[in-house]
Amino acid sequence: MDNEIQKVLIIGGGPTEIGHETELDAACVQVIQAFKKQGIRSLLIDNNPFSVALEDVQPTNIFIQAVTANNVQRIIEREQPDAILASVGGVTAISVVQELQENGVLADNDVKTLGIPADALMDINNPDRLNDVMRHVGVPVIASETVGTLDEAINVATKIGYPVIVKPIAPRIDTNRMLCENEQDMISAISRGFSWSRFKQCVIEQSIVGYKEIELVSMRDAMGTQVLIAGLENIDPIGIHSGDSMVVTPTLTLSNEEYETLRDTAFAINNQFQFTGVVHTHFALGSSENSYYVTKVTPYNDRGTSLVACATGYPIAYVAANLYLNQKLTDVHLPEIYHFKQTALLEPSLDHVVVRIPLWPFEDVKNADQHLSTVMKSVGSTIGVGRSTEEAILKALRSSQFSPQDELPSMNDLTDSQLISQLIHPLSSRILVLIEALRRGYQIDELTELTKIDPFYFVKLRHILEIEDHIKAHPMGVDALHEGRYYGFGDGMIARIWHTDIDTVRKLGQDNHISPTYKGIEPSAGELLNSPTAYYSTFELENESQQISAKTVLVLGRGGNQLGPNASADYFTTEMLKQLRKSGYQTVIMNTNPNAGSLTATLSDKQIIDPVQLGDIMNVIAIEHPVKIFVPGNRHYLTRELRHRNYVISILPPDQEKRSELLNDHANIGLDLFVTEGHIVPILASDLRSDRGIATTLDQITLMRTPATLTDQQLTAIIAHAKDYLGAHKRTGMVQMLYTTNGQQAPQFAGVRPTRLTTIAYLNKVTGINWVRMLVRQALGEIDEDLIAKLAVDIRSDRRSQVRGTFPFKQLQLPDQLGLTTQEVGARISFETL
Amino acid sequence: MAQRFLILEDGSIYPGHSFGAGATTTGEIVFNTSMLGYQEIVTNQIYHNQIIVFSQPIIGSIGIAHDSYESILPTAKGMVVRDITDISKNRQRSLSLDQFLKQHNIPGISGIDTRHLIRQIKQTGTIKGSIVDVADDHAFDQLHATVLTNQQVAQVATPRPYPNPNQGYNVVVIDFGLKHGILRQLSKRDCNVTVLPWDASAQDIINLDPDGVLLSTGPGSPLDLPESVLDMIRTIEERIPLFAIGLGHELFALANGSEITKLKLSHHGANHPIRKIITNEIIYAMESEEYVVDPDSVDRDRLITTYLDLIDGSIQGLRHRDYPAFSVQFFPDGAPGPDDSVDLFDEFVEIMGTRE
Amino acid sequence: MAKVVVDAMAMQRALTRITYEIIEHNKGIDGLVILGIKTRGVYLAQRIASRLKQLENATVPVGELDVTQYRDDIEHDAQDVDPTVTVSKIDFPVTDKKVILVDDVLYTGRTIRAAMSAIMDLGRPKQINLAVLVDRGHRELPIRADFVGKNIPSSQQERIKVSVSEIDGQDSVEIIER
Structure with a gap:
């Protein structure tokens, strides 16, 4: 242990955006836990209102500010931390620390970097320096050369061999890499490239498009001890960003030799850079022997490390936190909850398969180019866990659909030429198109040629179609039901194939003892017998998941991240779990988002990673017999169906009987209130604005600002109106009253709606009262009316604050446009400085 | 795929599907938690007289490679897996695991709850088992009567x-x-x-x-x-x-x-x-x-x-x-x-x- | 032109092997003391001692000998020069001990002879053995190493450069042409 480190400044990830969602905050929470255990004081800078980590740090150690080098520098100068940690703040944090390293702020204030040595910080994002390191450790480097004339370019390209990539050096415009299949392509690309380059120079690089993309996640301590946590295999080849690629773990189509070569390489690089903590290494793997390249080294938490943590049950961020403090891997003890005491050194061995399918925002941002390419466009992902590839693919696919009814959309209206075009230039419907092609009789060799996807996956997809045919051919067949469920078909899917309802399907299963068997997600593949806390279902012999208590609450997670209120749903779910536990309930969470902080093992008593679909939920209910089911945010179909079956559902924030009562589609003042049986508590009045100023419709309101521009008189008037109105209309929970004002005139009532999840997170930060927990206690019937009467909410506070939605337009390469609530990818919060 | 059974000395029966050879074999049940290299494992002579259970559920996905044999004439008594992929064409590989096992008269059985099996034998300790066509008394009698050689x-x-x-x-x-x-x-x-x-x-x-x-x-x-x-x-x-x-x-x-x-x-x-x-x-x-x-x-x-x-x-x-x-x-x-x-x-x- | 002839892994292995050979040769580590010749010989001596400690769970004393006169900082054991070796840090008796003398490169043998004189001035060891990481030949005295990491036949025009991670940032042996 490094005793010189007492105080660490942690750089948060900032607002959610394309590239990172809740995984950074989830990792941050684990780091803070581990630091606390080691007696380290954590300071945290972040301006993400949906950060759970911000709830876990003492208020005096929180800096709600944008993650910029200037802000971080000011904190360093004032607080004089011993060290700075960029490993849970993604690319933003890394570049901030790079900047502070370059301008000498870290050295001047004697601040160490944790995890990534200062020198390495400078190298990891610099292709030239990275290549030097690769050569030093004996790793093949992608052939590339800088050229300044057409003749040079032709010579170099011929030497390297087509296809090649042309990249202008120091381009004046934001350009993509240009892929050239032949000399003719190259000649035209190079002339464009020269004209874009400030130096009239281009780099010509060997193309690795079509290579397999493999990722390894490893841990290293300061002694140089390393452990490989897992490998990830991108089903889609290089050419599609790994964040937009279907990913499977463990790797399924690598030989032992290939895998060990990559392992040795990753370890050698980690040693060379002297990383500590977690490292995510990306590789491109060619089809001939020894043709592999390192494409990226990310020595920090990201979506890859969170996927691996979720798939293996190995608490990566927690262990890494200990390693940042120079603890040895041999000495790191995992939290009790993980049930295996064999140190952090057991290399996870999996007996299940996990498939991740990305979620794209194209439903909400219709004018975006939907082609998948080297630029990431997805905003979230869902995973499926199974004992077969088919099962994992189907579960992930079922969870990735926007329809709540557990059905897959049909692709049969594509014309053949559309189909071919989409095979070559994939869209977000990628996997459905692959299945459709197989359905139409495309041969595996052909498809492999067109898509560069390993034939193994086509064999599996074709098998899924065979099972589907089998189910079709045997309506209400017991064998067909068993086979379908065994390979991951949902009850809803089977019901639809048989043109019946889900209850009929479930009854057939019950009568024939086709019951789900839950299997533990743990890193020893059954070798160590202790039971873990995370499970997934399959249909085999042994069920390992038993009812945990007679006082269990089942919480239905939101699944994969999407635009809109989802950005804050995981924060909401996490706070919900904390309160339920505090109120004395055992908690079971179902979720499929590998980045979700709410799936952290220490937050709930059991985690079920299965589609949050009706059949799967009822399977969990049949084992756990929860006293209540909590649903963060409403999901009408599911809650209706569950209520219909007499389950006790609490939707939070409460779904008002009449959800919204809107007199018009415009408002500029909002008044949020907490309403109990006996009291109406005004919380905050705020200005409601669009991203550009005045919001002409409600769905343009993506910015809230306090104090509201109201006179004292106006404020008194709307509070009185709200109390009258809510007293007369029976509503409980949290509501937002909407008003329009115009100068000094009396505000006009515009309507009432349930407080948005996003808003609740803001209210928590502004008032210092955790309203999520209040809502949970209300739903549990634990609200003490006397206490509510005494609740001091300073609605007349003149502390200035603002929350503002952020949008994915830039990453989607769209011109800036007016963002709608349904298009929010995240939000940023600020105090005082507006 | 034909139905076959893995039976154990303690009377357990695991129904599954046949792959590889159709032979009836008896051996000690051992499990391997390696995530890669099924070919190297099954061709290793240390598994003589043994039936290997793979904890990695997906087996066969890269076929058989000419440069990954650990012996020329493997003598394992069987492979027990959750899921078998009969694929013979991954890159230059031309032989599938199924074909390979048939050539060497080694039976395989898939569709087994291998995690359960591993958890079970973790508790019972080393146990003998057979891969058979019919899990009847006769099969169990044969299993009990089989004495495995110690002249491996x-x-x-x-x-x-x-x-x-x-x-x-x-x-x-x-x-x-x-x-x-x-x-x-x-x-x-x-x-x-x-x-x-x-x-x-x-x-x-x-x-x-x-x-x-x-x-x-x-x-x-x-x-x-x-x-x-x-x-x-x-x-x-x-x-x-x-x-x-x-x-x-x-x-x-x-x-x-x-x-x-x-x-x-x-x-x-x-x-x-x-x-x-x-x-x-x-x-x-x-x-x-x-x-x-x-x-x-x-x-x-x-x-x-x-x-x-x-x-x-x-x-x-x-x-x-x-x-x-x-x-x-x-x-x-x-x-x-x-x-x-x-x-x-x-x-x-x-x-x-x-x-x- | 520098050519790496022993990389980090190979140096680790050489020290590991020397350690086992010391145990083999001495039937254990009773009465053993290790003396490293400055600068790099000391680090090598410490590494051998730490390996012995790992294996035998007992501490073997390590002392330091200083070469005060040398022609350049890479090869103190150079031709035609008789270096003076002084005892810089040996806080234990050597009389009746089995001394393992450790140096990075064995060349003419003159440093070793001087080192042995220095040791003899301190007391009367039971035996002295010599362990070197590299034996490059060209001996001018009848001296032979008991434990050799690697024999590197070299010409006198070449220099042998030993780097140790403690002070050089890496473990390697390189041949440098003059």
């Missing part, structure tokens, strides 16, 4: 010497059921190898004037081999640098006064951290052991413990105090598994270099 080494090792010529040091490999990884590693280091049968005498070896002797891996119990093997080791270790692996390691320990105990359940996997004591480094390697050296029995005046498994505490390596003779329980050649310890072969070569 004699059955799998080469009956006659053969050379693997090269330009470097002269190495004699004693074949107890050799895995090819060992020969590959020696070849890479230019060793001029002569493979001798397991019952070669010290004189047979000395006659070849080797620079070093390697005792190979192999199946079964070291206690089932005759005392003459131990005599050979005692004579050789005094004169010629000696490297012993797997079964060879167990024999080396026995020859130097240690005792061997049979594990309640054999351990096969590549994910346990192993401490290399001399430098305190942590390495990973494929461990595959049914028998281990009893730590209390190690004569510290003769042997130094060099490697320890941090999960189960088992001794993974020994070295003689007085002679350049050393051994490891794990497989330093990988195939499959990490090659963190592959430089033990370099160490062997360097020792031969200094003793010239």
Whole structure:
């Protein structure tokens, strides 16, 4: 242990955006836990209102500010931390620390970097320096050369061999890499490239498009001890960003030799850079022997490390936190909850398969180019866990659909030429198109040629179609039901194939003892017998998941991240779990988002990673017999169906009987209130604005600002109106009253709606009262009316604050446009400085 | 795929689907938690007389590769898997696992709850089982009546010497059921190898004037081999640098006064951290052991413990105090598994270099 | 032109092997003391001692000898020069001990002879053995190493450069042509 480190400044990830969602905050929470255990004081800078980590740090150690080098520098100068940690703040944090390293702020204030040595910080994002390191450790480097004339370019390209990539050096415009299949392509690309380059120079690089993309996640301590946590295999080849690629773990189509070569390489690089903590290494793997390249080294938490943590049950961020403090891997003890005491050194061995399918925002941002390419466009992902590839693919696919009814959309209206075009230039419907092609009789060799996807996956997809045919051919067949469920078909899917309802399907299963068997997600593949806390279902012999208590609450997670209120749903779910536990309930969470902080093992008593679909939920209910089911945010179909079956559902924030009562589609003042049986508590009045100023419709309101521009008189008037109105209309929970004002005139009532999840997170930060927990206690019937009467909410506070939605337009390469609530990818919060 | 059954001595029946050969076989049930290298595993002769359960559920996904055999004529008694992919065309590979097993008359059974099976045998300990067409009384009678041979080494090792010529040091490999990884590693280091049968005498070896002797891996119990093997080791270790692996390691320990105990359940996997004591480094390697050296029995005046498994505490390596003779329980050649310890072969070569 | 002839892994192995050979040769570590010749010999001596400690769970004393006169900082054991070796840090008796003298490169043998004189001035060891990482030949005295990491036949025009991670940032042996 490094005793010189007492105080660490942690750089948060900032607002959610394309590239990172809740995984950074989830990792941050684990780091803070581990630091606390080691007696380290954590300071945290972040301006993400949906950060759970911000709830876990003492208020005096929180800096709600944008993650910029200037802000971080000011904190360093004032607080004089011993060290700075960029490993849970993604690319933003890394570049901030790079900047502070370059301008000498870290050295001047004697601040160490944790995890990534200062020198390495400078190298990891610099292709030239990275290549030097690769050569030093004996790793093949992608052939590339800088050229300044057409003749040079032709010579170099011929030497390297087509296809090649042309990249202008120091381009004046934001350009993509240009892929050239032949000399003719190259000649035209190079002339464009020269004209874009400030130096009239281009780099010509060997193309690795079509290579397999493999990722390894490893841990290293300061002694140089390393452990490989897992490998990830991108089903889609290089050419599609790994964040937009279907990913499977463990790797399924690598030989032992290939895998060990990559392992040795990753370890050698980690040693060379002297990383500590977690490292995510990306590789491109060619089809001939020894043709592999390192494409990226990310020595920090990201979506890859969170996927691996979720798939293996190995608490990566927690262990890494200990390693940042120079603890040895041999000495790191995992939290009790993980049930295996064999140190952090057991290399996870999996007996299940996990498939991740990305979620794209194209439903909400219709004018975006939907082609998948080297630029990431997805905003979230869902995973499926199974004992077969088919099962994992189907579960992930079922969870990735926007329809709540557990059905897959049909692709049969594509014309053949559309189909071919989409095979070559994939869209977000990628996997459905692959299945459709197989359905139409495309041969595996052909498809492999067109898509560069390993034939193994086509064999599996074709098998899924065979099972589907089998189910079709045997309506209400017991064998067909068993086979379908065994390979991951949902009850809803089977019901639809048989043109019946889900209850009929479930009854057939019950009568024939086709019951789900839950299997533990743990890193020893059954070798160590202790039971873990995370499970997934399959249909085999042994069920390992038993009812945990007679006082269990089942919480239905939101699944994969999407635009809109989802950005804050995981924060909401996490706070919900904390309160339920505090109120004395055992908690079971179902979720499929590998980045979700709410799936952290220490937050709930059991985690079920299965589609949050009706059949799967009822399977969990049949084992756990929860006293209540909590649903963060409403999901009408599911809650209706569950209520219909007499389950006790609490939707939070409460779904008002009449959800919204809107007199018009415009408002500029909002008044949020907490309403109990006996009291109406005004919380905050705020200005409601669009991203550009005045919001002409409600769905343009993506910015809230306090104090509201109201006179004292106006404020008194709307509070009185709200109390009258809510007293007369029976509503409980949290509501937002909407008003329009115009100068000094009396505000006009515009309507009432349930407080948005996003808003609740803001209210928590502004008032210092955790309203999520209040809502949970209300739903549990634990609200003490006397206490509510005494609740001091300073609605007349003149502390200035603002929350503002952020949008994915830039990453989607769209011109800036007016963002709608349904298009929010995240939000940023600020105090005082507006 | 036809339905078949895996039946165990304790009366359990696991229904599944047939792949590979349709033969009815009986063997000890062992499980392997390695995530890669099913081909290397099933062709390893240490699995003679054994039915291998794979914890990795997806098996067969890359077919069979010409350069991944650990023996030419595999003698495992069966493969038990959750999911088999009959794929024969991944890159240059042309043979599927199913076809390969058929060629070698090895049955496979898929669709098994392997996680349950592993958790079960973790509790019962080593158990016999059969892969059969019908799980009736007759099948169980046959299973109970089958006595597995303890002459595995004699059955799998080469009956006659053969050379693997090269330009470097002269190495004699004693074949107890050799895995090819060992020969590959020696070849890479230019060793001029002569493979001798397991019952070669010290004189047979000395006659070849080797620079070093390697005792190979192999199946079964070291206690089932005759005392003459131990005599050979005692004579050789005094004169010629000696490297012993797997079964060879167990024999080396026995020859130097240690005792061997049979594990309640054999351990096969590549994910346990192993401490290399001399430098305190942590390495990973494929461990595959049914028998281990009893730590209390190690004569510290003769042997130094060099490697320890941090999960189960088992001794993974020994070295003689007085002679350049050393051994490891794990497989330093990988195939499959990490090659963190592959430089033990370099160490062997360097020792031969200094003793010239 | 520098050519790496021993990389980090090979150096680790060489020290490991030397350690085992010391145990083999001395039938254990009773009465053993290790003396490293400055600068790099000291680090090598410490590494050998730490390995012995790992294996035998007992501490072997390590002392330091200083070469005060040398022609350049890479090869103190150079031709035609008789270096003076002084005892810089040996806080234990050597009389009746088995001394392992450790140096990085064995060349003419003159440093070793001087080192042995220095040791003899301190007391009367039971025996002195010599361990070197590299033996490059060209001896001018009848001196032979008992434990050799690697024999590197070299010409006198070449220089042998030993780097140790403690002070050089890496472990390696390189041949440098003059």
